[in-house]
Amino acid sequence: MSQTPTVGLRLAQASLQFIGCPYKFQGRDPALGLDCVGLVMVSLKAIDRPAIAPTGYRLRNASIAPFTTFAAANGLIKATGVTLPGDIVMAEPGPGQSHLLIASPAAGYVHAHAGLRRIVHMPGKLPWKTLETWRIAAE
Numbered sequence: 001m002s003q004t005p006t007v008g009l010r011l012a013q014a015s016l017q018f019i020g021c022p023y024k025f026q027g028r029d030p031a032l033g034l035d036c037v038g039l040v041m042v043s044l045k046a047i048d049r050p051a052i053a054p055t056g057y058r059l060r061n062a063s064i065a066p067f068t069t070f071a072a073a074n075g076l077i078k079a080t081g082v083t084l085p086g087d088i089v090m091a092e093p094g095p096g097q098s099h100l101l102i103a104s105p106a107a108g109y110v111h112a113h114a115g116l117r118r119i120v121h122m123p124g125k126l127p128w129k130t131l132e133t134w135r136i137a138a139e
Contacts, residue, residue, distance in 0.1 A: 018030055
């Protein structure tokens with residue numbers, strides 16, 4: 001299975017509308033705040049895709065299992081090779097930390113930045129180790 005570029009690009013573009021929204025751990029409402037999972041969920045909903053929240057994740061995680069279950073429940077498949085706009089990347093910004101980002105159409109990533117307390121666009125190459133990459137399965 002592969003992603004149709006249109007669906008991935010639509011997801012990437014949808015994520016851009018949330019830049020500037022406040023950050024809130026386990027937040028699911030752009031007006032009140034989003035975390036990295038919330039950003040993925042509202043971006044999927046914005047393109048009329050399923051958005052089922054994972055359970056059992058915390059600020060620090062011993063396993064990425066809740067996120068792999070989350071990916072499968074939302075019609076995402078494991079991606080390899082070049083990262084495409086709309087790919088959802090799980091990175092490790094620090095020991096025991098798992099963080100989701102959406103590859104943007106503008107050479108970078110949209111993500112929930114806990115330190116800046118808002119959703120931001122991070123230009124350029126991902127500075128952290130990639131744990132997994134998913135993309136929307138072809139329809």
